[in-house]
Amino acid sequence: MNKVILVGRLAQDPEVRYTQSGKAVASFTIAVNRFAGGGQKEADFIPIVAWEKLAETCGNNLTKGQRILAEGRLQIRSYETNDGQKRRVAEVVAQNIEFLERKQPAEDKEATPFGGQVFPEEEIPF
Amino acid sequence: MNKVILVGRLAQDPEVRYTQSGKAVASFTIAVNRFAGGGQKEADFIPIVAWEKLAETCGNNLTKGQRILAEGRLQIRSYETNDGQKRRVAEVVAQNIEFLERKQPAEDKEATPFGGQVFPEEEIPF
Amino acid sequence: MNKVILVGRLAQDPEVRYTQSGKAVASFTIAVNRFAGGGQKEADFIPIVAWEKLAETCGNNLTKGQRILAEGRLQIRSYETNDGQKRRVAEVVAQNIEFLERKQPAEDKEATPFGGQVFPEEEIPF
Amino acid sequence: MNKVILVGRLAQDPEVRYTQSGKAVASFTIAVNRFAGGGQKEADFIPIVAWEKLAETCGNNLTKGQRILAEGRLQIRSYETNDGQKRRVAEVVAQNIEFLERKQPAEDKEATPFGGQVFPEEEIPF
DNA sequence: TTTT
DNA sequence: TTTT
Numbered sequence: 001m002n003k004v005i006l007v008g009r010l011a012q013d014p015e016v017r018y019t020q021s022g023k024a025v026a027s028f029t030i031a032v033n034r035f036a037g038g039g040q041k042e043a044d045f046i047p048i049v050a051w052e053k054l055a056e057t058c059g060n061n062l063t064k065g066q067r068i069l070a071e072g073r074l075q076i077r078s079y080e081t082n083d084g085q086k087r088r089v090a091e092v093v094a095q096n097i098e099f100l101e102r103k104q105p106a107e108d109k110e111a112t113p114f115g116g117q118v119f120p121e122e123e124i125p126f
Numbered sequence: 127m128n129k130v131i132l133v134g135r136l137a138q139d140p141e142v143r144y145t146q147s148g149k150a151v152a153s154f155t156i157a158v159n160r161f162a163g164g165g166q167k168e169a170d171f172i173p174i175v176a177w178e179k180l181a182e183t184c185g186n187n188l189t190k191g192q193r194i195l196a197e198g199r200l201q202i203r204s205y206e207t208n209d210g211q212k213r214r215v216a217e218v219v220a221q222n223i224e225f226l227e228r229k230q231p232a233e234d235k236e237a238t239p240f241g242g243q244v245f246p247e248e249e250i251p252f
Numbered sequence: 253m254n255k256v257i258l259v260g261r262l263a264q265d266p267e268v269r270y271t272q273s274g275k276a277v278a279s280f281t282i283a284v285n286r287f288a289g290g291g292q293k294e295a296d297f298i299p300i301v302a303w304e305k306l307a308e309t310c311g312n313n314l315t316k317g318q319r320i321l322a323e324g325r326l327q328i329r330s331y332e333t334n335d336g337q338k339r340r341v342a343e344v345v346a347q348n349i350e351f352l353e354r355k356q357p358a359e360d361k362e363a364t365p366f367g368g369q370v371f372p373e374e375e376i377p378f
Numbered sequence: 379m380n381k382v383i384l385v386g387r388l389a390q391d392p393e394v395r396y397t398q399s400g401k402a403v404a405s406f407t408i409a410v411n412r413f414a415g416g417g418q419k420e421a422d423f424i425p426i427v428a429w430e431k432l433a434e435t436c437g438n439n440l441t442k443g444q445r446i447l448a449e450g451r452l453q454i455r456s457y458e459t460n461d462g463q464k465r466r467v468a469e470v471v472a473q474n475i476e477f478l479e480r481k482q483p484a485e486d487k488e489a490t491p492f493g494g495q496v497f498p499e500e501e502i503p504f
Numbered sequence: 505t506t507t508t
Numbered sequence: 509t510t511t512t
Contacts, residue, residue, distance in 0.1 A: 012509085012511085029510065030510095031511035031512080043510085067512080
């Protein structure tokens with residue numbers, strides 16, 4: 001059993017990439033609020049990754065600020081930095097995501113810079 | 127909601143320390159098995175911390191190899207390395223721990239044979 | 253470990269009662285949606301009980317239709333009917349409740365459309 | 379989200395049946411211990427059902443007394459008694475089961491009352 | 505109806 | 509690096 005259940009808000013729009021074999025991977029961070037002693041509010045910023053069909057769904061339906069419930073497993077991944085140091089990073093590999101709010105329609109998102117157009121990969125204008 | 131539920135085995139004996147104000151903190155890592163594609167077994171090594179009374183209980187009752195269920199919250203903590211780099215570390219702050227196995231005392235792997243009496247170490251009658 | 257986590261909407265306003273010793277008990281049912289085969293939506297109606305301070309909070313802050321996350325334990329309770337039959341009833345004893353929506357005050361069930369102003373019903377400007 | 383996570387012991391051997399369309403269904407009850415006030419131990423007896431491949435696995439690998447972790451969803455099912463009364467029954471529909479103990483092979487179970495001998499069913503001496 |  |  002390795003089960004994580006989080007309710008939080010996207011700290012950023014999801015980023016969707018593709019592996020060489022063509023698998024979609026979405027990654028984003030959610031802010032999970034916590035009530036610290038003395039009525040203080042703090043947040044943990046927790047990295048989420050989603051794969052394949054769930055990754056596409058995230059890319060198409062989630063935006064910064066939106067509240068979700070994420071269910072998944074906690075993974076500690078090792079990698080090497082450019083200068084050869086070993087590092088560990090923790091992330092939640094999502095198995096299931098529930099949208100607790102509707103997506104903000106495009107005309108009141110400041111994120112979409114090109115009127116919602118989608119460009120073939122080699123033409124993205126920056 | 128920030129909930130983590132893990133079943134795994136201690137990868138090491140717990141280390142119990144005390145803050146300047148006298149609070150106990152136990153820390154240890156558990157190995158949580160995962161079934162990767164193709165019948166392969168892999169494990170995630172996940173750092174656990176426990177505070178105060180629960181920390182003492184961990185220190186007194188858990189040993190390397192023992193299987194537990196840990197319930198807690200996922201925390202991302204920031205710190206600075208000695209050479210001034212910022213790092214983030216993830217850990218599960220335990221709120222509740224269930225022992226899924228009795229502790230194996232080294233000298234006494236069978237059930238305690240003397241009616242539950244506890245002897246000072248130099249007086250154990252064998 | 254006996255852990256239940258539900259996201260659903262109140263099927264009714266909470267009912268708050270008091271035991272002879274003066275403890276508050278709130279009870280209500282939540283509808284938890286499920287996606288059955290073929291895009292069909294069904295719901296489970298699950299009884300929730302909350303005790304003491306949490307019961308008061310439920311009574312004061314929750315109304316029919318409101319979406320919540322409830323965390324608790326599953327309890328099977330036995331009782332006898334008036335004609336002496338034994339019955340069993342399942343309910344979730346809430347340990348923690350998160351409000352996923354603000355309480356809708358009766359006079360203002362739609363979204364407030366005018367910069368947060370609230371109008372008496374006969375003056376809504378359309 | 380409708381998530382239940384239980385750790386308990388089988389109160390009975392699983393019963394495996396088949397629907398008319400040939401789907402396997404296993405059902406059994408687990409005893410989940412709880413620590414009531416005053417060091418008292420009580421248990422909830424919670425009905426579990428499993429379907430298809432998981433049902434077969436339960437039938438083949440679980441026996442009375444064995445400890446498991448069950449993950450699933452809480453379902454309230456309605457039915458009519460023979461004399462036409464409506465009843466509701468709660469059960470956990472298992473999605474995943476972890477065996478926290480090996481199955482006791484018949485010959486070293488203490489339940490066997492005759493010095494460990496195993497009798498073909500028609501010869502059991504009582 | 506019930507587990508250790 | 510960050511959400512409301």
